[in-house]
Amino acid sequence: xxxxxxxxxxxxxxxxxxxxxxxxxxxxxxxxxxxxxxxxxxxxxxxxxxxxxxxxxxxxxxxxxxxxxxxxxxxxxxxxxxxxxxxxxxxxxxxxxxxxxxxxxxxxxxxx
Amino acid sequence: xxxxxxxxxxxxxxxxxxxxxxxxxxxxxxxxxxxxxxxxxxxxxxxxxxxxxxxxxxxxxxxxxxxxxxxxxxxxxxxxxxxxxxxxxxxxxxxxxxxxxxxxxxxxxxxxx
Numbered sequence: 001x002x003x004x005x006x007x008x009x010x011x012x013x014x015x016x017x018x019x020x021x022x023x024x025x026x027x028x029x030x031x032x033x034x035x036x037x038x039x040x041x042x043x044x045x046x047x048x049x050x051x052x053x054x055x056x057x058x059x060x061x062x063x064x065x066x067x068x069x070x071x072x073x074x075x076x077x078x079x080x081x082x083x084x085x086x087x088x089x090x091x092x093x094x095x096x097x098x099x100x101x102x103x104x105x106x107x108x109x110x111x112x
Numbered sequence: 113x114x115x116x117x118x119x120x121x122x123x124x125x126x127x128x129x130x131x132x133x134x135x136x137x138x139x140x141x142x143x144x145x146x147x148x149x150x151x152x153x154x155x156x157x158x159x160x161x162x163x164x165x166x167x168x169x170x171x172x173x174x175x176x177x178x179x180x181x182x183x184x185x186x187x188x189x190x191x192x193x194x195x196x197x198x199x200x201x202x203x204x205x206x207x208x209x210x211x212x213x214x215x216x217x218x219x220x221x222x223x224x225x
Contacts (some may be wrong), residue, residue, distance in 0.1 A: 041217075042217050042218075043116075043200060043215040043216050043217040043218055044155075044200070044215040046212060046213070046214070049212065059212075088152075090154055090155070092154075092155075099142070099143050099145065099160060099204055099213075100145065100157045100160055101145075101155075101157065101202075101213060102157060103147075103154035103155040103156070104154050105153060105154045106152070106153065106154050108152070
């Protein structure tokens with residue numbers, strides 16, 4: 001069966017510090033991968049998606065970036081965090097040709 | 113931008129009652145999905161209904177889709193305390209060549225024993 005991991009689970013970082021959130025998927029190959037951000041009490045905002053290694057599409061221009069160094073690894077980064085980057089970050093995957101997405105447990109980021 | 117909008121924003125019911133929530137969207141879609149999110153957790157996929165389907169069932173869940181009104185409803189029958197969660201609809205726009213999803217803001221459901 002497929003599983004998706006995210007870490008860390010929670011993170012408190014000062015403004016201006018760098019960020020690296022990691023997501024890995026097990027039990028499947030060539031998944032589509034997604035990064036979402038969820039503000040408190042709100043829906044999900046798609047940040048990045050990837051259909052293959054090195055292929056990243058950005059939905060929202062901002063100071064975040066994403067990379068996919070391996071087939072089942074998706075990384076969300078920032079060089080300098082802003083207060084507005086606080087939120088709940090979710091990674092998800094879907095199988096090629098399928099619309100259902102499967103989510104990781106999320107990372108709660110607080111920028112102070 | 114948000115494609116789907118759920119209604120109501122919050123719903124409080126007692127165990128055993130049915131819970132109904134609605135989703136409206138703006139553009140033509142390929143599919144509409146419903147997800148559940150327990151507090152502080154990731155989303156869990158519940159059900160997908162295709163644009164050429166009108167109704168779909170999965171256990172205690174019943175989903176309807178009316179493409180002429182651009183709306184969907186999710187019914188949870190005989191609710192349980194464990195159904196307490198936020199429920200989101202998600203759509204993939206027909207004009208997108210690939211399955212990017214747009215989520216609504218969700219309906220927060222509280223089921224009291």
